[in-house]
Amino acid sequence: MPSLLGLEFHLTQRGNAQHTRYGWLRLTPAYSVHTVANLLKHYAMADDIVLDPFCGSGTTALACAERGLACISTDINPFLVWLARVKTRVYTNTDIEQFRHIAGEIIQHIESIPLDVIWLPEIHQREKWWDPEILHLLGALFYQINHLQHQYTEAVTDLLKIAFCRLVILHSHASFNHQSMSFKKLRQPGLFARTIDDLGLTWQSSVNDIVCSLRTPIITPPAIHLHDARQLTTLIPHNSISLVITSPPYPNRMSYIRELRPYMYWLGYLRNGRDAGELDWQAIGGTWGVATSYIGRWQIPSDHGLAYPSFAEIIQRIAQNSDLLARYVAKYFVDMQQHIAELYQITKKNARILYIIGNSRFYDVLVPTEQILASILQTAGFERIETIPLRKRTSKKELYEYIVSATKV
Ligand SMILES: C[S@@+](CC[C@H](N)C(=O)[O-])C[C@H]1O[C@@H](n2cnc3c(N)ncnc32)[C@H](O)[C@@H]1O
Numbered sequence: 001m002p003s004l005l006g007l008e009f010h011l012t013q014r015g016n017a018q019h020t021r022y023g024w025l026r027l028t029p030a031y032s033v034h035t036v037a038n039l040l041k042h043y044a045m046a047d048d049i050v051l052d053p054f055c056g057s058g059t060t061a062l063a064c065a066e067r068g069l070a071c072i073s074t075d076i077n078p079f080l081v082w083l084a085r086v087k088t089r090v091y092t093n094t095d096i097e098q099f100r101h102i103a104g105e106i107i108q109h110i111e112s113i114p115l116d117v118i119w120l121p122e123i124h125q126r127e128k129w130w131d132p133e134i135l136h137l138l139g140a141l142f143y144q145i146n147h148l149q150h151q152y153t154e155a156v157t158d159l160l161k162i163a164f165c166r167l168v169i170l171h172s173h174a175s176f177n178h179q180s181m182s183f184k185k186l187r188q189p190g191l192f193a194r195t196i197d198d199l200g201l202t203w204q205s206s207v208n209d210i211v212c213s214l215r216t217p218i219i220t221p222p223a224i225h226l227h228d229a230r231q232l233t234t235l236i237p238h239n240s241i242s243l244v245i246t247s248p249p250y251p252n253r254m255s256y257i258r259e260l261r262p263y264m265y266w267l268g269y270l271r272n273g274r275d276a277g278e279l280d281w282q283a284i285g286g287t288w289g290v291a292t293s294y295i296g297r298w299q300i301p302s303d304h305g306l307a308y309p310s311f312a313e314i315i316q317r318i319a320q321n322s323d324l325l326a327r328y329v330a331k332y333f334v335d336m337q338q339h340i341a342e343l344y345q346i347t348k349k350n351a352r353i354l355y356i357i358g359n360s361r362f363y364d365v366l367v368p369t370e371q372i373l374a375s376i377l378q379t380a381g382f383e384r385i386e387t388i389p390l391r392k393r394t395s396k397k398e399l400y401e402y403i404v405s406a407t408k409v
Pocket of ligand 1: 027030032054055056076077080228250256282284
């Protein structure tokens with residue numbers, strides 16, 4: 001484990017234990033709460049307003065909320081905004097008791113829900129995700145959660161949805177490897193839970209984990225907005241943010257939509273593949289479905305203003321292998337530049353900026369994301385820019401994660 005300024009860093013979601021709110025649902029690119037906690041310990045002051053413009057599953061927001069620090073977070077993905085809000089909400093004892101009680105009730109009734117009222121999501125190749133029996137049990141559970149919405153508070157039904165999302169993944173064929181999600185190749189009957197009893201057990205243990213995790217108090221609830229990090233000035237007043245702790249997308253063709261599809265289809269955030277591609281096109285570094293054809297038609301603006309000395313050469317070298325990938329990488333940095341120009345306006349004097357970011361490689365061309373980001377920060381007006389390596393990302397040569405830090409002087 002690497003250490004920075006004498007601090008220990010656990011860098012990935014693996015550090016986010018399942019029995020805490022951090023571990024409710026897995027998001028592969030989530031950073032570890034320990035990393036955020038260490039950065040807060042080192043840099044945050046009691047009167048700071050912390051910003052995480054790419055909040056994902058809400059790691060920064062939750063770490064701030066548990067420490068009584070004011071935090072504003074944004075994300076472009078409506079499901080992640082919902083998740084981060086639910087994770088950082090204050091729950092009353094009544095909410096928790098009702099959640100526990102009703103969770104126990106609805107699992108008893110799943111077999112009695114008639115097949116013809118059960119709705120199932122239209123996710124592509126649904127049969128690859130779930131066996132038919134499990135799919136219908138999930139459908140019956142979801143039917144009941146939806147029908148409880150009028151009887152219970154949103155807080156209670158949101159907790160039921162979190163427990164449901166955990167089941168959706170635990171009883172699927174999805175397998176999470178290092179970078180992202182794939183399907184398990186072999187059916188291994190007997191090894192994976194398939195029956196109603198198994199489903200009941202995982203439901204109960206998910207509900208218990210969630211109840212247990214709610215014991216840690218939320219001292220200062222954060223403000224979490226569905227908003228584009230390239231347009232921060234339309235949401236946040238000028239000169240108001242004093243600390244930024246965030247992990248933006250990396251230019252590595254990882255699609256958040258791809259991994260989040262099962263949750264997003266079940267909870268109604270996606271209806272079809274077209275929706276998924278359109279949403280990914282809004283995201284920086286998005287590359288799923290139709291987003292890829294849009295990138296193929298995207299033109300780099302002649303006045304892009306990216307000042308990193310070998311930027312044009314890097315793009316040209318990638319283009320020799322793939323014109324599409326060259327446009328993808330160029331668009332990523334044009335978008336990040338737009339975001340950082342906006343960030344400059346809303347940060348106040350002496351604000352500290354901390355980005356956790358990884359470099360990438362396409363063919364034999366290394367994209368030094370941390371250096372290009374440092375150059376963008378400098379062009380925007382930030383000073384005291386440093387890039388500090390945190391860890392090697394994969395067994396592949398040259399792929400690292402960095403902290404890029406800067407100050408508004
Ligand atoms: C690396 S993830 C952040 C993970 C987060 N630190 C966590 O612990 O879960 C990057 C996030 O940026 C979001 N994102 C991409 N483009 C965005 C944009 N234009 N505005 C706001 N958020 C965006 C993605 O939806 C994704 O959740």
